[in-house]
Each structure stands twice: as C-alpha cells, then as structure tokens.
Amino acid sequence: MTKAKIELTNVSVSYFLKKSGNSQKALEKGSVGAQILVGKRYLEVAALKNVSLTINEGERVGLVGINGSGKTTLLKLCAGALSVQSGKLEIVGNVSPQFSLGSGIKSTLSGRQNARLKCLYMGVPQSRILDYVEEVKRLSGLGGYFELPIQSYSAGMKSRFVMSLLPLVRGEILIMDEWINATDTAVDSIQQRLISKAKILLLASHSRAVLETWVERLIWLDRGELRAVGPVSEVYDAYHEYMLANKAAAKK
Numbered sequence: 220m221t222k223a224k225i226e227l228t229n230v231s232v233s234y235f236l237k238k239s240g241n242s243q244k245a246l247e248k249g250s251v252g253a254q255i256l257v258g259k260r261y262l263e264v265a266a267l268k269n270v271s272l273t274i275n276e277g278e279r280v281g282l283v284g285i286n287g288s289g290k291t292t293l294l295k296l297c298a299g300a301l302s303v304q305s306g307k308l309e310i311v312g313n314v315s316p317q318f319s320l321g322s323g324i325k326s327t328l329s330g331r332q333n334a335r336l337k338c339l340y341m342g343v344p345q346s347r348i349l350d351y352v353e354e355v356k357r358l359s360g361l362g363g364y365f366e367l368p369i370q371s372y373s374a375g376m377k378s379r380f381v382m383s384l385l386p387l388v389r390g391e392i393l394i395m396d397e398w399i400n401a402t403d404t405a406v407d408s409i410q411q412r413l414i415s416k417a418k419i420l421l422l423a424s425h426s427r428a429v430l431e432t433w434v435e436r437l438i439w440l441d442r443g444e445l446r447a448v449g450p451v452s453e454v455y456d457a458y459h460e461y462m463l464a465n466k467a468a469a470k471k
C-alpha cells in the first residue's frame with residue numbers, strides 16, 4: 220500500500236487585493252501579517268513564499284507563527300481548498316480537514332437537518348447517515364433543541380453543535396486549524412481517537428501545551444517563510460523568545 224505523504228516544493232501563494240486609499244499604509248510593519256507588495260493596481264499579500272517541506276506517514280506536525288504568518292493558507296493548500304500558484308504540491312492519501320466542520324451550516328435549518336447535510340457533504344455512506352446523526356445528537360446534548368433551527372441556538376450551543384460533528388471527520392491525513400478545546404470529555408475522546416487513527420496530523424496552534432501534547436515536529440512560519448523546523452520544545456522556545464523580543468522592542 221502506498222504511504223501517505225505531503226510534499227511541497229518551492230510553493231508560493233499570494234492573495235491579490237485591488238488597491239484603494241493610501242496603499243503606502245499597507246507597508247507599515249505591524250505585529251501581524253505577511254509581506255505586502257504594492258503594485259500599480261493591486262496589493263500582493265505574499266502569504267507563502269518558496270516553502271519546501273515533506274511530511275511522511277506517521278508524522279505529527281505542528282504549525283506555529285504570529286497572526287497572518289501563513290498557517291491557515293498552508294493548511295488550506297494541503298486540504299485542497301486552495302491551489303498552488305507556483306511550485307509543486309504532492310499529496311498522497313485522503314485528506315480530512317477538520318476546519319471545515321463549521322462551514323456551510325445553515326441557520327434556518329435544524330441541528331438534525333444540518334447534521335444530515337454534513338453527512339452527505341463529508342461522504343458518509345447513505346446506510347450510516349441515521350446512526351451518525353443520532354451520534355451527533357447524543358454528543359451535542361442539545362436534546363429537543365436539535366430539532367430547532369440553528370438560529371435559535373446561543374453561541375455556546377452552536378459551538379457544541381459544531382464540535383459534535385467531529386465523528387464525521389474521516390481520512391488518512393488530518394488537518395486541524397486550532398485545537399478544539401473541548402470541555403466535554405466525549406468530544407475530547409473523539410478528537411483523541413481521530414488523531415491516533417490519522418496517518419498524518421498537521422495541526423496549527425498558538426498553544427504550547429496543545430503542541431507539546433499532540434505533535435513531535437514543529438514548523439515556525441514567519442511572514443510566509445519557514446523560519447525553523449525541529450523538535451517542538453526547541454522551536455517553540457525560539458518562537459517565544461522572538462515574540463518577547465518583539466514585544467520589548469514595541470514598548471521602546
């Protein structure tokens with residue numbers, strides 16, 4: 220059987236925005252972001268620049284970096300939600316993006332109807348849909364609310380509903396944008412089961428505790444480039460030091 224793999228060779232991705240107002244302002248250095256290039260009519264946000272990286276089967280890899288450093292862009296690429304503009308991307312294995320769980324939820328439909336739609340969308344076989352929907356209901360703990368439109372849920376109820384969709388995530392390559400901090404042990408154990416089953420885990424998080432628990436190798440992305448790759452504690456220490464130095468410099 221072929222082994223799961225993610226391989227990026229010199230991959231770059233930019234977003235292009237129409238210029239408006241004072242574009243020079245976009246060049247101001249902040250504590251966020253990618254590199255911004257000002258063209259004649261467009262601003263180019265260079266979200267990933269010449270990234271080369273190989274992740275092999277069995278690896279648990281984390282992504283860290285300040286806001287806007289390119290983590291989500293890299294995850295979306297690997298999930299097939301974005302295409303490569305230059306360079307080469309090779310993915311071997313089925314990808315399961317957890318971050319898409321909350322997307323496409325229709326607020327006028329009930330929890331049950333949304334769960335059914337999600338099953339169809341995530342490719343659950345027809346014969347299993349009823350079981351999955353019941354599992355989502357049980358995990359959500361929403362009781363009768365499961366039959367009511369999502370727009371009648373509180374924010375907390377909505378996020379419980381989204382977390383309860385976790386059993387629908389299938390695939391060999393698990394891609395997670397931020398760990399779901401489950402207060403619920405049932406959801407937590409599903410998350411753990413998913414990770415232990417995955418052939419590759421790629422997880423973006425700002426939390427040292429989450430990264431140290433779940434990944435072995437850490438990638439530090441800085442303005443769309445790989446700044447460091449290595450053991451979690453080593454790379455996180457370097458990232459943390461850089462953040463502290465940046466904060467101190469900003470205070471001066």
Ligand SMILES: Nc1ncnc2c1ncn2[C@@H]1O[C@H](COP(=O)(O)OP(=O)(O)OP(=O)(O)O)[C@@H](O)[C@H]1O
Nearest residue numbers: 234252253264266285286287288289290291292293
């Ligand atoms: N759809 C988009 N259109 C224009 N620019 C975008 C778009 N999506 C992301 N960007 C820009 O690309 C850069 C990288 O964004 P990305 O979401 O990959 O960062 P991130 O590291 O995941 O950030 P965060 O930690 O805040 O989630 C940022 O400068 C962001 O503003």
